[in-house]
Amino acid sequence: MQDGNTQQPTQINIEASIVSGILSARIRPGTRLGESQLATLFDVSRTRIREAMMRLETRGIVTVFPRRGWYVVEPSAEEAMKVYSARRVIEFGLLRNMSHLPDAGLKMLSDHLAEERQAMAEGDRQRLTVLMADFHIRIAEIAGNEIIVETLRDLTARTILISMLYQSDFHASQSHDGHCRIFAAMQVGDFSGAAEYAVQHLNEVETGLDLTRRPDPLAALRTSLSLPPSNWKTKKEQ
Amino acid sequence: MQDGNTQQPTQINIEASIVSGILSARIRPGTRLGESQLATLFDVSRTRIREAMMRLETRGIVTVFPRRGWYVVEPSAEEAMKVYSARRVIEFGLLRNMSHLPDAGLKMLSDHLAEERQAMAEGDRQRLTVLMADFHIRIAEIAGNEIIVETLRDLTARTILISMLYQSDFHASQSHDGHCRIFAAMQVGDFSGAAEYAVQHLNEVETGLDLTRRPDPLAALRTSLSLPPSNWKTKKEQ
DNA sequence: CGTGTCAGCTTTGTATGCAAGATGGAAATA
DNA sequence: TATTTCCATCTTGCATACAAAGCTGACACG
Numbered sequence A, B: 001m002q003d004g005n006t007q008q009p010t011q012i013n014i015e016a017s018i019v020s021g022i023l024s025a026r027i028r029p030g031t032r033l034g035e036s037q038l039a040t041l042f043d044v045s046r047t048r049i050r051e052a053m054m055r056l057e058t059r060g061i062v063t064v065f066p067r068r069g070w071y072v073v074e075p076s077a078e079e080a081m082k083v084y085s086a087r088r089v090i091e092f093g094l095l096r097n098m099s100h101l102p103d104a105g106l107k108m109l110s111d112h113l114a115e116e117r118q119a120m121a122e123g124d125r126q127r128l129t130v131l132m133a134d135f136h137i138r139i140a141e142i143a144g145n146e147i148i149v150e151t152l153r154d155l156t157a158r159t160i161l162i163s164m165l166y167q168s169d170f171h172a173s174q175s176h177d178g179h180c181r182i183f184a185a186m187q188v189g190d191f192s193g194a195a196e197y198a199v200q201h202l203n204e205v206e207t208g209l210d211l212t213r214r215p216d217p218l219a220a221l222r223t224s225l226s227l228p229p230s231n232w233k234t235k236k237e238q
Numbered sequence C: 001c002g003t004g005t006c007a008g009c010t011t012t013g014t015a016t017g018c019a020a021g022a023t024g025g026a027a028a029t030a
Numbered sequence D: 001t002a003t004t005t006c007c008a009t010c011t012t013g014c015a016t017a018c019a020a021a022g023c024t025g026a027c028a029c030g
Helices: A009-023 A035-042 A046-058 A077-096 A103-122 A125-143 A146-166 A172-187 A191-207 A219-224 B009-023 B035-042 B046-058 B077-096 B103-122 B125-143 B146-166 B172-187 B191-207 B219-224
Strands: A062-065 A069-072 B062-065 B069-072
Touching (some): A009 A046, A009 A125, A035 A046, A046 A062, A077 B146, A103 A172, A125 A146, A146 B077, B009 B046, B035 B046, B077 B125, B077 B146, B103 B172, B125 B146
Antiparallel strands (some): A062 A069, B062 B069
């Protein structure tokens, strides 16, 4: 009669708070996630932290360097392209397979676009990064397939990390326009067109990245030697 | 100079051998995966087993019933539909985003279809189940996006579990024909058509399932009360 | 001044121990 | 006989202990 499939609440909170930290652009790529550090922070033993880390690792959000530590991933240029490519595949298929836009979805998206406009007016760049990514998750939520939502959420987390690494200049209004085009097409039931706009939008965002820029001057050497990331002392703020 | 990103080999083997057991239809849905059981089987401590289980859980392949045990998932009818829906989205988008079929891919697919024909001739149903699922992973591999490959592999594992639960009669030749149509379209560079055929094929397979059939008569009640699965004593054969 | 070595500290990897919860069956009761 | 209670047993949840390996910095040496 109660909740089925009870999972221990803290376990999820550890995972979720790190993911949400990334989704809200508070945790930077390369951030070190020390086990005992997090253990004291969440007031649990290292065991639980490790479990959360392993889950996050299979989701592609953190990496472990054996005997050295856990780090938030710093996607390489190649990985960044793969992430965008995967998103193109999924979002295109998602929109093409939609048949109609329910009223709740319409409201959700138009509210979201209003938020984007507001953040642009206020010039809140961090908030914009979050909103720009969230738009795509919203669409998946409207489509209603939870599996796709989860996949896209993890890809979005990685996208944000990529933006933090490679986004030199932030074309917020261009992105916003892209979202508006997608929404407009959805609104009139042209999901085929919306899908095309989505691919086009993702291409624009991807070409807006400076994939030759490296996180730090030594990064090229570092990654080619598969050494650990740079931000050694960066702690999870809070 | 050697391998970067070294992960402890056994860890992966535990996970991989369970997944491959499912992909080859040797492990049935609902199979109990006892921690100490697996620990002695793989000759490691429970800790490692638990880690592997948690990874598999985030991949949607096993579930834990608190204090009762780990079980290979038994997808409900609703979950089955979500899996097929997600696959339609991904495979459609995948084919639509392909631009050409490399020679290696062409050979891989035609070899695969030959294998399918052979298995059909021999009437090897288990092998057919595996091959039918594998075809779709092959396509993702040819497209070359590892993220999509991984996602699709996990969805395929679930698909096989679904087939084992709900597939009353097995229309192998129908599936094979579907694959041939997709391949033929790809061969002439008509990826748009291939994408349509893929969706159509997945629809056929899905409607071929008897989603009203329950694994066991009490399953509906059992799952609605979120009780543990049925095959209590089923051990992982070795 | 630069380089190599080593000790001590820190961090992860793995096993083990113990507690809490769930199950199944025996025993007691009506 | 049918039903309920309770205990022995099993399984997971979580924490802790210890081992292995990496890092840092001091010190010695060229």
